[in-house]
Amino acid sequence: MSLDAAEFHAEVYRVVRLIPHGRVTSYGHVAKLIGMPHHSRHVGQALKCLGADVDPPVPWQRVIASSGTISPRGEGGAQRQRDALEAEDVEVREGRTGDLLVNLDTYGWFPTREDIADE
DNA sequence: ATATTGACTCCCA
């Protein structure tokens, strides 16, 4: 089965929307959940596309790198993401070089495809 | 159709 771009976006959207409040997950895991473990990069790209104007807002902020680091992708962007996460009681520590890190061991949310199957 | 890029991840020095 090959997923079209729209399908891919839809899947990403569905999974990301399921992330509980105050939890975070990684691009790679989202990719796995939709059955494409190697599309980790493209997950982020899909989010960027989705985050714009979908009816329920996509909590793209809850999706970070597997290492718990938030990609800088722009000086203001990461800052905004940190603020959004802290608003959800997610503890974000700032690295020495200004990297934003989230403790995945505490806030990480990594369900299996079965867990999200029903929704 | 080919080349470059990207909100990533893994492995080795």
Place this chain on the structure above:
DNA sequence: ATGGGAGCCAATA
């Protein structure tokens, strides 16, 4: 603990 390099797949130019 850090840092650099290779691998990946799809979108974009």
